[in-house]
Structures are given as structure tokens and as C-alpha cells.
Amino acid sequence: MIEIRFHGRGGQGAVTAAKILAKAAFYDGKYSQGFPFFGVERRGAPVMAFTRIDDKKIVIRSQVYNPDYVVVLDPTLLDAVNVVEGLKEDGVVVVNTTKEELDLGFKTYTIDATGIALDILGVPIVNTTILGAFAGATKLISLESLKRAILDTFKGKLGEKNAKAAEVAYRMISEN
Amino acid sequence: MEKIDVITGTTAAAIGAKLANVEVIAAYPITPQSECVEVLAKFIADGEFDAEYIKVESEHSAMAACIGASATGVRTFTATASQGLALMHEMLYIASGMRLPIVMLNTNRALSAPINIWCDHQDSITERDTGWIQIYAKDNQETLDSIIQAYRIAEDEDILLPVMVCIDGFILTHTVEPVSIPDEKKVRDYLGIYEPKHAYLDPDRPITQGPVGVPECYMETRKHIWDAMERAKKVIKRVNEEYYEIFNRRYGNGLVEGYNLENADTVLVAMGSVCGTIRYVIDKLKEKGKNVGLLRIRTYRPFPKEEIKEMLEGVENVGVLDRNVSFGFNMGALGTEMLATLRDKKICNYIVGLGGRDITPSNIEEIIRHLEKCEDVETKWIGLKE
Numbered sequence: 001m002i003e004i005r006f007h008g009r010g011g012q013g014a015v016t017a018a019k020i021l022a023k024a025a026f027y028d029g030k031y032s033q034g035f036p037f038f039g040v041e042r043r044g045a046p047v048m049a050f051t052r053i054d055d056k057k058i059v060i061r062s063q064v065y066n067p068d069y070v071v072v073l074d075p076t077l078l079d080a081v082n083v084v085e086g087l088k089e090d091g092v093v094v095v096n097t098t099k100e101e102l103d104l105g106f107k108t109y110t111i112d113a114t115g116i117a118l119d120i121l122g123v124p125i126v127n128t129t130i131l132g133a134f135a136g137a138t139k140l141i142s143l144e145s146l147k148r149a150i151l152d153t154f155k156g157k158l159g160e161k162n163a164k165a166a167e168v169a170y171r172m173i174s175e176n
Numbered sequence: 177m178e179k180i181d182v183i184t185g186t187t188a189a190a191i192g193a194k195l196a197n198v199e200v201i202a203a204y205p206i207t208p209q210s211e212c213v214e215v216l217a218k219f220i221a222d223g224e225f226d227a228e229y230i231k232v233e234s235e236h237s238a239m240a241a242c243i244g245a246s247a248t249g250v251r252t253f254t255a256t257a258s259q260g261l262a263l264m265h266e267m268l269y270i271a272s273g274m275r276l277p278i279v280m281l282n283t284n285r286a287l288s289a290p291i292n293i294w295c296d297h298q299d300s301i302t303e304r305d306t307g308w309i310q311i312y313a314k315d316n317q318e319t320l321d322s323i324i325q326a327y328r329i330a331e332d333e334d335i336l337l338p339v340m341v342c343i344d345g346f347i348l349t350h351t352v353e354p355v356s357i358p359d360e361k362k363v364r365d366y367l368g369i370y371e372p373k374h375a376y377l378d379p380d381r382p383i384t385q386g387p388v389g390v391p392e393c394y395m396e397t398r399k400h401i402w403d404a405m406e407r408a409k410k411v412i413k414r415v416n417e418e419y420y421e422i423f424n425r426r427y428g429n430g431l432v433e434g435y436n437l438e439n440a441d442t443v444l445v446a447m448g449s450v451c452g453t454i455r456y457v458i459d460k461l462k463e464k465g466k467n468v469g470l471l472r473i474r475t476y477r478p479f480p481k482e483e484i485k486e487m488l489e490g491v492e493n494v495g496v497l498d499r500n501v502s503f504g505f506n507m508g509a510l511g512t513e514m515l516a517t518l519r520d521k522k523i524c525n526y527i528v529g530l531g532g533r534d535i536t537p538s539n540i541e542e543i544i545r546h547l548e549k550c551e552d553v554e555t556k557w558i559g560l561k562e
Contacts, residue, residue, distance in 0.1 A: 019352045023182040026354050032182065035351035038294055038532055059315075059452035061347050062536045 001054040002140065003064045007083050008073035011043040013127035017071070018049035020131060020149045025053040027145035033058050046081050053140065070106075071134055072096060073113070073126050078104075094134045096126050109137040111169055120165040128154075132166030136173035143170050178356040178423075185348030188316040188355050189255065189281045189341065190215035192323025194225050195363040196279075199250040199370075202230040202241035206263070210283040210349055212255040235260035239267035239278075246276040247385050249376030251327065254278070257345060258285035258299045265303065271338045272307025272401060274386045275374075277330030278338040279323060280308075284448065284499075285345035286531040294532020295345040297448065297499040301476075301509045307401045309339040309408055310476040312447040316355045319343050321425055324358070327367055328415045334407050336374065342476075344449040346532065358423050366422055405478045412475055431480035433472040434487055436462070440469030442547060443488060445514060446497040447473045450528070450535050454497075457540040468544055473510065481517045494521055495547040499529045507555045515553065525555040533559050 004021065008014030015036040022034030030053050037048035050064040066086045075097040077083060084093060084104050093106050096113035111133040113126040120129075128150050135141050147163040154162050183191070190212045193201070201220075203213035220229050230241045235256050242252040256264060261282055271278050282300050286292040300310060309329060313319045319341065326339035343349060375383050389397055409431060416430030427433055435451075436458050437443065444454050451472045458468050471487055473480070488494060498508020505512060511525030524547050529535040539558050546556060 019182070022352050026180070026182050031354060033351055033353045034182070035346075038346040038350070038534075058353070060456040060537065061344075061449045061452045063534050065536070 001052060001058065001060075002069070003067045004051040004053070004069040004071060005064055005067040006049040006051075006071045006073065007077050007081065008047055008049070008127070009077070010041050010045045010047050012073050013125055014047050014073055015049040016153065017073070017127035017131055018051045020128070020146070020153055021051040021134075021141065022053075023149035023152060024131075024135075024141045024145040025051070027148050028141050030054065031056060031058050037063065046077055067091065069094070069134070069138060069140075071130055073130055075099075078102075092138060094130065094137055096130050109133065109173060111173055113169060116165055116168050116172075120168065121161050128162040129165040129169045132169035133173045135166070136170035143167060146170075178358055180354050180356050182352045183316065183355050184211065184350060184352050185313075185316045185319045185343045186210045186212040186255075186281075186283065187215050188320040189323050189343070190219065191357055192320040193253045193279075194219055195358060195360055196251065196253075196324055196327050196367055197225070197364060197369075198227055198253040198279075200228045200230065200242065200245035200252045202232050202238045202245070202252070202254050204232050204235050204238045204260070206235050206256070206260040209260065210255050210257055210281065210345075212281050212283070216253075235263040236267055239264040239271065242278045242280075243267060243271050243274065243276060246271070246278050247274060247377045249370070249372045249378070251370040252278050253280070255281035255283070257283040258287055258293070261299045261303060262287060265306070268303055268306040268308060268338075270386065273397065275336040275401075275404075276338060277327070277336055279326040279330055280338065280340050281323065282340050282342045283345045283349045284342050292531040293345070295347055295499070296530045296532070297342070298501070298530075300340060300342045301500040303340070304477055304509065307337060307405070308477065309337055309405070309412075310342055311339065311474060312342045312476060313348070314449055314451045314472065316348055316351070316353050317425070318427055319348060320355055320357070321419065321423070321427070324363055324367065325415050325419055327370075328418070329408065329411055331370060331372075332411050333373055335404050335411055337401065337404050337408065342448070347449045356425075362422060366418075408478050409480060412478075427474055428472065429483065431475045431478075432483045432487060433474055435470040435472070436467065437469040437471065437487060440467045441491060442467075442493040442495070442544060443469040443471055443491045444495045444497060444540070444543065444547075445471045445473065445484075445510065447476060447510065448499065450497060450499070453535055453537060454540055457537050457544070460537070461544075476510070479513055479517075484514070484517050488518060488521070491521075493547045493550070494518065494523050495543055496523055496525050497528050497543070498525060501527050501530065511555065522550070523553055524550040525553075527555065527557045528559060535559065
């Protein structure tokens, strides 16, 4: 079973990201769960969300404490919370930042998701962009399934733009 | 082939109600309310299905509206949680006393104070004696299936009692996972159009419902509910099998569901989503050559005494998890009832997961370790801060 933890700020769409990832994994033929941290939600405050992916039905219902992957939607969180807490030794981190390199003590991929989102969506909502980067970096889910899950979640033109943002990030990180 | 979608527990319940073709939905968004009635409101607004949606001014009124609607012989649905369920309390007795087959989703959440919107079972356990059938689902699939089954059970002429489908707040209500959605026509064929054979309110045939029950008859009305609750065991089992025949899914025998019970000396008894985490731990222990079983109580009312006795025969260590507490008796509700059911056995009772405290695999392992050493009836709190 693979466990992914998302760190974002309230209103940035971390919970939606966890749910889109669960759906994309399902489209890839896997079992999945996507859920928020069961806490107090406030706009702007640090929030977490989780996705579990497995080849068999997932029965565990506790929160995630030792993720295999961590995805950080907001670079300012790096100073506010310990995003790698409990991360498995060979864990991987994907961070939205303009910095090219980050030393978090784990294998880390960086992407300027805010830049891509502003360019394509016109708003700094990075959840779909960073999912594209996550898929490109880890190959845990296919780009096709991710785009399909995004198009399910956001209807019409908004969906198409979000799918495009994911694809741009996917290709950018795959080429690096 | 059934369509599979990745959805939350509350959406699964809303789809269940839609497939059941409910005719009246009454709801009030008290804090905390579930997303369920919002999803239903959207279905209706989008023209996906047609039902009378009554926005009321409190949960008390939501149940009152369901009672009034159901008394006219139509299929009704509502959803609530914690404070909302508590506010409905007196109306719950009226629903069962008038023998109305109302189905309600309760998303299990703690009661205030302190204010807490997270999961525990105190809200529905508190309503255990109201004459409602209570089904506790373990996942989102069972949530959808249980809503459909609930109408079949409630509307059975031998039963005519309301049914509460209970699902864990946040843990199921806010988690998306794959759920098979039954074919609409198949569900409609299975449930049929609700046409009560008993008397219902109709201007063309004036009758009174819910009148004064004088001492000469009140006691008999209670005995009738008692008898219907007893008959419900058989009907719930039958519905579980019917459902399996048509939709290829069943939940134990409908009342209880065992896992890895064969040759297990140590068995945990629990309700709701924690059964998944227990199963996860059981599988891990099995890899290490250790055998632990799980008995999931699916229907808390009617309480399946006979099945429990039968399934736990010969089991030495019985550990009962309670996501609720009975202050003053100092056990959880399930613990006391297991003690009354299995009088010759050692029962250890564990108070867990109150007000959203996470129940982790290591909590379950701690319970199993304690249970194996525990010598007499004992209640222990698990997951308390030092």
C-alpha cells in the first residue's frame, strides 16, 4: 500500500488534490482512498490531506502517519510545519517552489507550480498542476488517468485548463 | 456491470436514497450536518430525480415533516448527526410509535460540550431505545447498500419500524473510495413503488394516526414494537440474502459479520469503520502466525444475541470496542450488552476514539495485548494522552 500526504493551506485545494489522485489511481485499475485530515479547517491555515493506493481493497481507516510520498502545495509551509515528519526513509517529496533545489533530507522534486498555474489558469491554485508534477516525478499514476480524474472534477473549460496545467507540469518534471 | 465511482460516504447515501426513489426529503443544516442532503438537493435542482424537498427550521421539524409525510404513505428520507439527532429525540419515539418506515442517515459524531464535530457513536447509541432499527456500516459501499436495504426492511408489513443507517463521521463521510452503484431499474424493481397495505392518511378515507394511547392500550403498543424488533432479525437476514442474489453483495448474515473467527481464541467485537482497521491488524498478525478474529455487529438494534453466542462459542478472550461511554456504569454500551449476552465469558471493554480521536493499528495491537493478559471483566480507555 502506498500512502501520500498533501500539505497545503486552507483554500488551496489540497483535499481536492487527494481526492483527484484517489480517482486517478482508480482509473489506473487500483483501489484507493482520499480524505482530509480530520481537524479544524480555516482559510490560509496549514491543512493536510491523504491518499492511499493499493492493488487490493483498502480496509485501514486511521490517518496516515508514515507516508511514502509528501506533496507540498505552498512553499511557505516549509518554514511553518515539518512536512517530512514520519516520511519513510526512502520517501519522496514534491514541492511547489521557485527554487531549483531544496535540501529536506529526502529525494526531492521541485516545480514552479504557481508559475504554471498563473500562466494557464490565471489563478494561483496549484492542486492540479502539482498533481501533474507528482505523476511525472513518481509515475505512480498515468497522465491519462490524472487528466480524466481532473476533467471529472472540474467541468467544461475549467477542467480542460486544469488538465493542461497538469500535463505541462508532468512533461516539465519528466524532462528534467 | 455496475458503474463504479470514487465517492464519499455521504454521497453514497444520497445515491442510495435517490435509487430508492424517495418521495419526500426533509432536512435542516444544523452544525454539524452532513453533505448528504446537499447532494440530494442538487440532484433535485439538476432535475436528476423528482422528490419533495422540505427545508425546515430545525432537526426536530425535519423528523416531524418526515413523520407527517410518511403517515400519508410515501417513502421518506432525512439525514442528521450528533446535536441534530439529539434534537430529534422525542420525534424518534413518535416515528416508531406510529410504526412509520422512515429511513434516516446518521453520520456519527460526538455530542457537545465541549463542541466537537468529529466521530464517535454517542449520538446514535443514546437513541438505542427509541424503537428504531440501527445499522452500522463499515464502508461507503455498505452505506449505499444499507440505505436501499433499509427501505425493504422498514416497509416489510411484519416490521413497519423506522431504520437509522449509521456511518462514521469524517472517516466515511469525508473519505472518497470506489463504490459500485447499482443499476437504477434493478433497485426500482427490487424495492417497488411504496404502496402501504396498512391504513395511512388520505382525505378520501379520514382516519386518525398517533392519537391518545390510554393505559388500557399503551402497553400493548410497546409490546408490538418489541415483537416487530424481534421479527426484524429474520427479515434483515432475508433482505441480506435477497440483496446478494440481485446485487452480488452481502454483509455477513445481515446482523453480524465475522472475520477470521475460525480457530481464534481472541476475538474483537466492534461496530462501524474501525472494523476495517481491526481487519488490517488481523491480516498483519496472521503473517506473523498469530490468529485473532473479528465479530462486527452490523445491527445494534435488533441486537443479535443468538448469533453472537453462537459465533463466539469456545472463544476465550472477548474484547469489545466502544466508541461511546455510559457514565456511571463505566462501560461502553456494547460492552454492557456483550456482558449480558455472554454471561459465562470474560469480557474486556475498551473505550476508544471519542470525539474523533484516531484509532490507529497500534491502538488495536495494544488492545489485543491487554486482552490476552486480562483476567476479569475490565474497562480500559485506549488512546488517552499521558
